[in-house]
Amino acid sequence: MEEKGEKVVSSAQLANKCMVNAAQVRKDLAYFGEFGIRGVGYFVKDLLNDIKRILGLNKEWKMALIGVGNLGSALLSYKDFLKLNYNIVAAFDIDPPKVIGRISEKLGKPVEVLHINRIKEVAKERKIEIGLIATPPSEAQRVADLLVEAEVKGILNFAPAQVTVPEGYVVKDVFFTTILDNLAYLLSN
Amino acid sequence: MEEKGEKVVSSAQLANKCMVNAAQVRKDLAYFGEFGIRGVGYFVKDLLNDIKRILGLNKEWKMALIGVGNLGSALLSYKDFLKLNYNIVAAFDIDPPKVIGRISEKLGKPVEVLHINRIKEVAKERKIEIGLIATPPSEAQRVADLLVEAEVKGILNFAPAQVTVPEGYVVKDVFFTTILDNLAYLLSN
DNA sequence: GGATGTGAAGTCGTTCACAGCT
DNA sequence: AGCTGTGAACGACTTCACATCC
Numbered sequence: 001m002e003e004k005g006e007k008v009v010s011s012a013q014l015a016n017k018c019m020v021n022a023a024q025v026r027k028d029l030a031y032f033g034e035f036g037i038r039g040v041g042y043f044v045k046d047l048l049n050d051i052k053r054i055l056g057l058n059k060e061w062k063m064a065l066i067g068v069g070n071l072g073s074a075l076l077s078y079k080d081f082l083k084l085n086y087n088i089v090a091a092f093d094i095d096p097p098k099v100i101g102r103i104s105e106k107l108g109k110p111v112e113v114l115h116i117n118r119i120k121e122v123a124k125e126r127k128i129e130i131g132l133i134a135t136p137p138s139e140a141q142r143v144a145d146l147l148v149e150a151e152v153k154g155i156l157n158f159a160p161a162q163v164t165v166p167e168g169y170v171v172k173d174v175f176f177t178t179i180l181d182n183l184a185y186l187l188s189n
Numbered sequence: 190m191e192e193k194g195e196k197v198v199s200s201a202q203l204a205n206k207c208m209v210n211a212a213q214v215r216k217d218l219a220y221f222g223e224f225g226i227r228g229v230g231y232f233v234k235d236l237l238n239d240i241k242r243i244l245g246l247n248k249e250w251k252m253a254l255i256g257v258g259n260l261g262s263a264l265l266s267y268k269d270f271l272k273l274n275y276n277i278v279a280a281f282d283i284d285p286p287k288v289i290g291r292i293s294e295k296l297g298k299p300v301e302v303l304h305i306n307r308i309k310e311v312a313k314e315r316k317i318e319i320g321l322i323a324t325p326p327s328e329a330q331r332v333a334d335l336l337v338e339a340e341v342k343g344i345l346n347f348a349p350a351q352v353t354v355p356e357g358y359v360v361k362d363v364f365f366t367t368i369l370d371n372l373a374y375l376l377s378n
Numbered sequence: 379g380g381a382t383g384t385g386a387a388g389t390c391g392t393t394c395a396c397a398g399c400t
Numbered sequence: 401a402g403c404t405g406t407g408a409a410c411g412a413c414t415t416c417a418c419a420t421c422c
Contacts, residue, residue, distance in 0.1 A: 010403065023393055023406095030405055038399040038404040055370050056377030070266045074259035080349060084366055086373075129376060130369075154376045156369055160269060172372045176363045177273055180319075180345055181244050183361045184275075187318060187343045188245030199381065212384095212415055219383055227382040227421040 001044050010041040057085050064128045064152065065091040066143045067135030068099040068113050071158055075134060076111060089126050092116045094139075116146065123150035130154040137161035144171065190233050199230040246274050253317045253341065254280040255332050256324035257288040257302050260347055264323060265300060278315050281305045283328075305335065312339035319343040326350035333360070 001009060011029075015022040029035050029042075032054050036042045052058050065072055065088050076088060088111060093099050096113040114122060122128070131147040133140050133155060140159035147155055148165055155171045157163050163171050190198060200218075204211040218224050218231075224239050225231045241247050252270075254261055254277050265277060277300060282288050285302040303311060311317070320336040322329050322344060329348035336344055337354055344360045346352050352360050 012403085021393060022403095023395095024391095026404060027392080027406080034405075036404050039402045040400065041403065054374070056373040057370065061373055070259075070263035074263045077259045080366065084369075086366075086369060130372065154372045156365070156372055158365075170372060170375045172368045174363070174365045174368055176345070176347075177269065177275075179361045179363055180273075180275060181246065183319065183343045183345055183359060184245040184250055185243070186359050201381085210415060211381095212417095213413095215382060216384080216414080223383075225382050228380045229422065230381060 002048055006044055008041045009044050009047070011036070014042075059085065061086045061130055062089045062126060062128045063087060063130040063132055064089070064119065064123060064126075064147075065111075065132045065134060066093075066116060066119070066147075067133065067139070067159075068093040069134065069136075072132075072134040073099075075132060075158075086130075088132070090114065090122050090128060092119055092122075116143070119146045120150040123147075123152050128152055130156060133157045133159050133163070135159055191237055195233055197230045198233050198236070200225070203231075248274065250275045250319055251278045251315060251317045252276060252319040252321055253278070253308065253312060253315075253336075254300075254321045254323060255282075255305065255308070255336075256322065256328070256348075257282045258323065258325075261321075261323040262288075264321060264347075275319075277321070279303065279311050279317060281308055281311075305332070308335050309339040312336075312341050317341055319345060322346045322348050322352070324348055 011022045011025040131152045137159045140161040144163045200211045200214040320341045326348045329350040333352045
C-alpha cells in the first residue's frame, strides 16, 4: 500500500486483505499501543514502521546457515532476505571444499563456506543471532547443540527432526511436509 | 516408536512427545473414531495406520513442481518425499533447457523439465493432484491460475505472494520468512 | 488396576457494539 | 460523520475429572 502511495488505511480494509475480522485487527494492534486515529484510520507509513519495530525488524539480523546442500544453496541465493533485514553472513558445512564450487557459480554475493567446527568462533566474531539448520535430519540436534554452545539464541530449523534447546533459546520449525499432510487431508475430503 | 519396536503407547506418552495435554491427544483421536483400548493404550502400528488413513497418506500423491530454480531443485532432490507417499512426477519451468542440465547432474531419479505451457496436458495425463509453486513471487498467481485450469485441486505455495483460487481448490503457503519474523519478534523480547 | 473416551467446567480468543476522539 | 479502542457477550477450544471398559 505504501508503494501504491496510499496514505491511510482502515481496520476494515486491513481485515479484508488479511481475511479476518476488523475488530481483530484493531484489538491486535491496540495490544501494542495506540497507532490509529479515531474517525480516520491508520497512516500507512507510520503503521508500517510501528509494526516493523514491534516485530524487531528495525535492525539487521545476522544469520548463519548450517548445511549447504540443495536447500542450503536455495536459502543462500534467496535475495528477498536482504529486503527483510535478514542477512546470511556465514555458511557452514561438514565438507566445505565439496560445496564451495557448487554455490559460487550461482551467487552474486559469495559467502565463504566454513567447516562446522568453526561455528562458535565465527558466530561470536560476527555477532550472529540466528542459525538456519539445513542439514539432514540426523544432524539437526547436533548442530543445534553447537549453536547453543555458540550462544546463538534463535534457530530456524528446516530439517524434519525434533530439536530441543535450553531455556532462553528459541527454535522455530519450517516443516513443509506437515503443511503438505494438511493439504492432503483437505483434498481427501 | 514403531522402528524402535514399541508395541503400545499411552496418550500421556504421546502428549509428552508433542508437548501438549494428554486429554488433547485423546479428544483429537476420538474425534475420528475409537482407536485405543481402555486400560491399555494405543497399539503403535494400528495407530500409525489409522492416522495415515485419516490424513489421506494411504495413497501416492502425484505432484507437479513449477519453477526449477534453487528452491525447486532442492524440492526435486528432497528424497524424504518418497517415504511420505508424495512424488514429484513432473517439473515445469519457463525455460526448460536452461535448467535441465543443472538438475540432472545432481539427481538419481531424473525428472524431465517441461515448458510451463504443457501443464494442463501433462497434469491430466499423469493424474497430478498437487502443484508446488516455486517460482518468483511475481509469477505465483499466474501459475496458480494455470494449475486451476488444469484442475489441480491442491497447491503448496512457496513463493512469498498471496495466491487466490476458486471454491473447491486449496492453497497452503510455506512462508518461512513469516516464521523468521516470528523468531525475530521472540528474540527482541 | 489403569488408560481410554467424554460430559462438564474452565480458559482463551474472537466478535459485537458502542463510547470516545478527531 | 466516521473510525478507533475496548468492555461485554459470545463462541471455541482446552483441561478436568470420572464413568467406562479392557
